[in-house]
Amino acid sequence: MTLITDIRLRRVLDSRGNATVEADVTTESGGFGRAAAPSGASTGEHEAIELPAHEAIANAREHAVPRLVGEVFAGDQREVDAALHAADGTDDFSEIGANSAVAISMAAAKAGADVLGAPLYQHLGGTFRGDQFPTPLGNVVGGGEHAEEATNIQEFLSAPVGAPSVTEAVFANAQVHARIGELLEEKGVPANKGDEGAWAPPIGDDEAFEIVDQATTEVSDDLGFEISFGLDMAAAEMYEDGEYVYEGEANRSTAEQIDYVAEMVDEYDMAYVEDPLDENDFEAFAELTDRVGDRTLICGDDLYVTNVERLQDGIDKGSSNSILIKPNQIGTLSDAVDAIELGAANGIQSVVSHRSGETEDTTIAHLAVGAAAPYIKTGTVAGERTAKLNELIRIEEQA
Numbered sequence: 001m002t003l004i005t006d007i008r009l010r011r012v013l014d015s016r017g018n019a020t021v022e023a024d025v026t027t028e029s030g031g032f033g034r035a036a037a038p039s040g041a042s043t044g045e046h047e048a049i050e051l052p053a054h055e056a057i058a059n060a061r062e063h064a065v066p067r068l069v070g071e072v073f074a075g076d077q078r079e080v081d082a083a084l085h086a087a088d089g090t091d092d093f094s095e096i097g098a099n100s101a102v103a104i105s106m107a108a109a110k111a112g113a114d115v116l117g118a119p120l121y122q123h124l125g126g127t128f129r130g131d132q133f134p135t136p137l138g139n140v141v142g143g144g145e146h147a148e149e150a151t152n153i154q155e156f157l158s159a160p161v162g163a164p165s166v167t168e169a170v171f172a173n174a175q176v177h178a179r180i181g182e183l184l185e186e187k188g189v190p191a192n193k194g195d196e197g198a199w200a201p202p203i204g205d206d207e208a209f210e211i212v213d214q215a216t217t218e219v220s221d222d223l224g225f226e227i228s229f230g231l232d233m234a235a236a237e238m239y240e241d242g243e244y245v246y247e248g249e250a251n252r253s254t255a256e257q258i259d260y261v262a263e264m265v266d267e268y269d270m271a272y273v274e275d276p277l278d279e280n281d282f283e284a285f286a287e288l289t290d291r292v293g294d295r296t297l298i299c300g301d302d303l304y305v306t307n308v309e310r311l312q313d314g315i316d317k318g319s320s321n322s323i324l325i326k327p328n329q330i331g332t333l334s335d336a337v338d339a340i341e342l343g344a345a346n347g348i349q350s351v352v353s354h355r356s357g358e359t360e361d362t363t364i365a366h367l368a369v370g371a372a373a374p375y376i377k378t379g380t381v382a383g384e385r386t387a388k389l390n391e392l393i394r395i396e397e398q399a
């Protein structure tokens with residue numbers, strides 16, 4: 001029933017206005033799935049390769065489509081993803097493009113779910129999934145590679161860790177975002193928005209810490225549950241010649257960077273710090289995790305690039321207690337689920353994540369619920385972000 005009978009690939013727009021790959025997968029019994037690849041700006045050095053959309057489409061049409069159509073069942077995700085790897089023939093999807101691979105992988109999953117008549121999260125996770133929801137980490141202030149003339153730190157993330165439901169958590173993050181907008185206006189700070197819809201004010205990191213702390217505390221008091229906050233430092237983007245470069249402040253050595261992050265974790269009681277150190281420095285990550293990992297999540301994004309071999313290295317070295325999961329960093333849903341499961345088996349908490357360039361695709365909301373990931377990072381406002389957040393609200397209502 002789920003034999004793939006047709007795959008269509010096209011260029012569509014992402015939220016930055018760039019071309020990305022959209023895939024339609026149809027099965028023998030009329031099952032249908034459509035999905036589109038997201039795209040990063042602060043990409044990890046070890047990510048699977050995204051090709052220009054037209055090239056990824058041409059190469060996937062030549063190599064992947066003939067291996068899937070009439071050959072593979074959309075209901076068997078492992079089979080779909082193995083065929084994508086075989087069609088590509090490299091270890092980083094540089095032949096067909098990770099953008100084509102992930103779009104086809106996700107579209108096939110949706111087609112499989114469609115035939116079964118089951119929600120995607122249940123098709124991915126099994127019938128006993130749907131009772132555990134991720135806490136949404138919401139980007140409320142940011143800069144780095146996502147906005148010019150804004151904070152050095154890429155993302156300040158509202159973390160409604162005490163929310164009684166995912167719906168209340170989603171609305172809490174939106175309220176924090178709105179309150180920050182008011183606080184910036186009161187201070188007379190002109191606030192544009194970055195690629196993910198977070199405020200991108202021309203202020204230093206110190207001031208951003210204070211504003212985010214104030215907003216999360218006020219909204220927490222108003223709503224009556226704990227709202228902490230966290231960071232994505234995207235430190236690989238700051239790392240030059242052995243130092244962390246901060247515009248408008250002194251650079252920091254690795255030891256100083258570790259001290260700085262550890263101090264901020266304690267000063268602001270932060271729940272989460274992503275990529276606080278360079279993407280190849282497993283040892284410095286381990287030092288920081290050793291210092292503060294009992295009271296906050298130290299998450300590897302560019303460090304692991306959703307790759308089980310890099311994650312195993314991090315597990316062996318004690319580099320972190322959390323991993324970011326971006327399906328397009330590794331190319332298929334099966335690879336992403338493998339990383340979540342390896343993490344879970346070793347006490348590493350998964351954060352399923354969007355990219356800074358997104359589409360209206362909602363697959364990651366289902367992946368987070370289907371794989372019982374404890375966190376999801378998918379923005380706070382902006383249509384391509386609220387698409388996922390609103391899908392979580394719907395899943396919670398149905399489950």
Ligand SMILES: C=C(OP(=O)(O)O)C(=O)O
Pocket residue numbers: 039040041042043044232234301353354355356357
């Ligand atoms: C979402 C992120 O940004 P990008 O997609 O630009 O890598 C991130 O770094 O976590």
Ligand SMILES: [Mg+2]
Pocket residue numbers: 232234274275301302324
């Ligand atoms: Mg990141």
